[in-house]
Amino acid sequence: MRRDPVCNMEVDETTAVTVEHGGEAFYFCSEGCRDKFLAEHRDRKPRTSYELIIIGGGPAGLTAAVYAAKLRVDTFVLLQDLGGQAIDSTKIENYMGFDFITGPELVHKFKNQLIHSNYVDHKIAEVEKIEKTPEGFRVTTSDLASYLTKALVVATGMTRRKLRVPGEEEFQRQGVFYGNIQDLSFVQGKDVVVIGGGNSAIQIVDNLCTVAAKTYLVARKFEADPAVMKNSDGFAAAEKFEGWKIERLDGDRSGLREVQIRKAATSETATLPAAGLFIAIGLHPNSALVSTLTQLNERGEVIINPDCSTDIPGLFAAGDVTNAYGKRIVIASGDGARAALAAKQYILALRREK
């Protein structure tokens, strides 16, 4: 594997677009990144200013990026990873155009649209700071690069909540995992615990039911869609503890061994043997970047108008990070398209003012 020197994306050297420059071989994710590399070397000047910057590589950010490119807006996407939460979904049955598709397959299609069908300037990087400037916004990444933009779409989605119980930090990646993971071989033939009562927890239980010896499902309340629970083999097979919570995790140097649980509002406890604990207890919005710039609601979501604009001119938000109803791929994608359309109108109005 190589890294594209422009966008920082991992690329396979057998399929990458390559160029020899100054006696050295460079590998790119796309012809677009190769052309940007050659232009920046010719002009000796990296690009740092755009009409629109989009932050986020999930369905909202990627759709906003492709829409903006189609609308001929000068756009740059900063993304910590490609796919966001969508890549963790093993079974997507509610995205139009597909009866069934896995998260990684859908994200692969999104990626192709971003870098091949419509090249959008992009970089894998974590945004650490957003500042308001007289002309728009300054966006700074963790590698201390700084970019200026007239308009900004924040599509930073959500991150999984932690349990905050003793042992959680100690056994991270030594048995403790957040959400779904691809390689379940470490729990083959062993007992596991899943905590959470929503659709994500049921999906995890389903994946585990053919791998683990026994699955315990612990939740305050089982509140997944009734159809999801009814059709789930894992849910039927799991030993269920509804109304229970996790108190403590125990193990040794080789990893997690036991999970202590307690029935809510009682002193009744139980110890479940577990080589793996999968935590799926919800998510919180990644809105800290704009918390001092714009209004958040009591859940920490960015408050948006019907066109994805916020109370700050030029600042738009889309997808799970917002207070829009429904946390789904199709909704986040729709919001991303709406934000791109509204940002284009905002940029056109600025152009007319000049």
Ligand SMILES: Cc1cc2nc3c(=O)[nH]c(=O)nc-3n(C[C@H](O)[C@H](O)[C@H](O)COP(=O)(O)OP(=O)(O)OC[C@H]3O[C@@H](n4cnc5c(N)ncnc54)[C@H](O)[C@@H]3O)c2cc1C
């Ligand atoms: C296990 C699981 C299964 C799911 N299954 C389904 C399903 O079957 N169907 C369905 O419709 N929905 C499903 N969902 C929900 C769906 O995935 C989300 O609603 C959707 O991904 C939200 O898209 P988003 O773009 O708003 O945010 P996200 O997908 O959360 O993407 C946010 C992006 O922003 C990036 N980011 C965050 N902070 C920064 C920063 N500071 N700098 C740069 N980048 C940053 C992240 O790295 C990520 O790329 C599932 C979710 C999970 C967790």
